[in-house]
Each structure stands twice: as C-alpha cells, then as structure tokens.
Amino acid sequence: MSEELRREYEIGPQIGRGRFGTVYRCVSAETGEEFAVKSIEKALLADTIDRECVEREAKIAEHAAAGNPHAVQVEAVYEDEAWLHVVMELCPGPDLFDRISGREAPLAETEAAAVMAPLMEAVAVCHRRGVAHRDIKPDNVLFDGCGRLKLADFGSAECFGDGRPMRGLVGTPYYLAPEVVAGRDYDEKVDVWSAGVVLYIMLSGMPPFYGDTAVEIFEAVLRANLRFPTRIFHTVSPMAKDLLRRMLCKDISRRFSAEQVLRHPWITSGGGLRATEEPT
Numbered sequence: 115m116s117e118e119l120r121r122e123y124e125i126g127p128q129i130g131r132g133r134f135g136t137v138y139r140c141v142s143a144e145t146g147e148e149f150a151v152k153s154i155e156k157a158l159l160a161d162t163i164d165r166e167c168v169e170r171e172a173k174i175a176e177h178a179a180a181g182n183p184h185a186v187q188v189e190a191v192y193e194d195e196a197w198l199h200v201v202m203e204l205c206p207g208p209d210l211f212d213r214i215s216g217r218e219a220p221l222a223e224t225e226a227a228a229v230m231a232p233l234m235e236a237v238a239v240c241h242r243r244g245v246a247h248r249d250i251k252p253d254n255v256l257f258d259g260c261g262r263l264k265l266a267d268f269g270s271a272e273c274f275g276d277g278r279p280m281r282g283l284v285g286t287p288y289y290l291a292p293e294v295v296a297g298r299d300y301d302e303k304v305d306v307w308s309a310g311v312v313l314y315i316m317l318s319g320m321p322p323f324y325g326d327t328a329v330e331i332f333e334a335v336l337r338a339n340l341r342f343p344t345r346i347f348h349t350v351s352p353m354a355k356d357l358l359r360r361m362l363c364k365d366i367s368r369r370f371s372a373e374q375v376l377r378h379p380w381i382t383s384g385g386g387l388r389a390t391e392e393p394t
C-alpha cells in the first residue's frame with residue numbers, strides 16, 4: 115500500500131472485494147474518524163482499459179458525490195505508480211440487498227418510500243451534474259453509521275450532456291432498461307428504470323422481469339410487460355402502482371425523470387396514501 119496512505123490512515127480489516135479492488139476499514143490518524151478505503155493494485159489490472167476504468171471511477175465518484183447528501187462521499191484519493199486508493203465515507207450497515215433478502219415479507223410502502231426518496235435524490239443530483247450511474251441495484255445502496263442511505267459504486271457511471279447519447283451493455287441483467295438491452299443509444303433515464311425495478315422488488319419481493327438465464331431475463335426486459343399479480347399486489351396502493359408504471363415505462367419520452375419521481379405524490383406523501391386514493 116502507498117506510504118502516504120499508511121501515514122495518514124491506520125488500515126483495519128477487509129470489509130469487501132470488488133471487481134478491481136479490496137475495501138478495508140481505516141481510521142484517520144489525525145481525527146480518529148473511521149472511513150472505508152478501496153485499494154487497487156495496478157499490477158493486477160489486466161490492461162490499460164481496466165486502468166482507465168478505475169481512474170475514471172474515482173474521478174466520476176468525486177464529481178457526482180461531492181455535496182450530494184445521499185451518495186458515498188470521497189474523502190481523498192492517493193495514487194502512485196503501484197496503487198490507487200480511494201478513501202470514502204464508511205457505510206458499515208447491511209446494504210439494501212441484505213435488508214430486502216433477509217426478510218419474510220415485502221417492505222411496507224412507508225419503508226419503501228423511505229428508501230426511494232433519498233435514492234432518487236441521489237440520482238437526481240447525479241443527473242443534474244451530467245452523470246448517469248448505470249448500475250442502480252440494491253447491492254449498491256448502502257447505509258452510513260446513522261442509517262442514512264448512500265448510493266455507492268460509480269464503477270459503471272458515465273458522463274452525458276450536450277445531447278450526447280450513451281451506448282453499451284452496462285449494468286446488471288434484472289435492472290437493465292430495455293433500450294440498453296436492445297443495444298440502442300440511451301440517456302440518463304436508464305437509472306429511473308433501474309430504480310423502478312428496485313421499487314418493484316421492495317414492494318413485492320420479486321423482480322418485475324425475470325428468467326432463469328441472462329438471455330431469458332433480457333427477453334423479459336425487452337417485452338417490458340409490467341404486471342402486478344393480484345396475489346402479491348392486492349395490498350399495494352394504486353398510487354405506488356402508478357409510480358411504478360411511470361418509472362418502468364418502455365417509452366423513454368413518457369418515462370419519468372428523476373425529478374418527476376421526486377414530485378410524485380407517493381414519494382411526497384412518504385408512501386402513506388390510502389389504497390383508495392387515485393393519483394392526481
């Protein structure tokens with residue numbers, strides 16, 4: 115590890131492993147504050163493309179997260195010939211994936227709204243700054259020591275703007291928007307689709323478009339046939355279903371933006387509307 119990092123932080127136990135690096139707990143020698151550090155050994159990167167990827171991730175994460183209250187903050191970046199270290203805000207709690215999968219029943223609407231509101235705030239700030247996250251999924255939704263939601267992992271993020279479209283099959287099958295699977299140009303609304311998948315899973319315990327293999331999942335996503343099986347959704351409010359339809363909308367021009375999601379009554383009411391109330 116870099117000398118400079120070791121001078122300024124005491125490195126603790128490993129807390130995770132990603133595609134390119136290892137994440138450790140660490141403590142600032144100056145303040146005693148706890149952080150997480152993602153350490154990437156450059157010699158282990160396969161080629162210059164991987165090297166560019168990790169350097170881009172650190173830059174985009176810094177840009178998208180600075181002052182974004184619901185994104186994991188980057189505290190410092192240390193780079194030398196051999197290593198890249200990204201010191202981040204520590205999110206020690208179980209991530210959203212663990213919180214959902216460890217449950218017997220789906221989340222109550224108020225609980226799901228308490229996740230969706232900060233998640234969509236984080237996404238809206240990224241979009242305002244011209245960054246699409248492109249890998250919104252429960253595993254990338256972390257929680258800090260006070261239980262505040264923090265969007266993590268900008269490893270797939272991309273900058274957009276000036277009407278410049280994005281391309282490329284990037285993300286995780288269940289959460290991919292149809293335009294991504296179809297190999298078309300796309301824009302930042304792919305994040306709204308993925309967040310819609312997260313919402314559907316929170317409210318029902320199952321993904322909206324599924325299959326046994328990646329190919330079957332892709333086929334289901336391309337059909338984009340959104341259904342609310344009564345057996346599972348009979349207790350879910352019309353307002354929540356209305357929001358799901360607007361997020362999981364195949365027609366990109368009609369799909370909500372992150373800002374529109376934040377203004378939807380289901381979000382502004384904290385998911386607490388009665389099942390009989392109709393959307394305005």
Ligand SMILES: Nc1ncnc2c1ncn2[C@@H]1O[C@H](COP(=O)(O)OP(=O)(O)OP(=O)(O)O)[C@@H](O)[C@H]1O
Pocket residue numbers: 129130131132133134135136137150152186202203204205206256266267269270
């Ligand atoms: N700020 C953090 N605080 C606490 N744990 C973290 C933090 N960032 C990452 N982790 C943990 O470390 C693990 C690895 O993170 P990392 O971002 O390297 O990889 P990843 O999320 O698996 O994605 P990728 O496939 O892009 O590498 C995560 O699954 C998470 O459990």
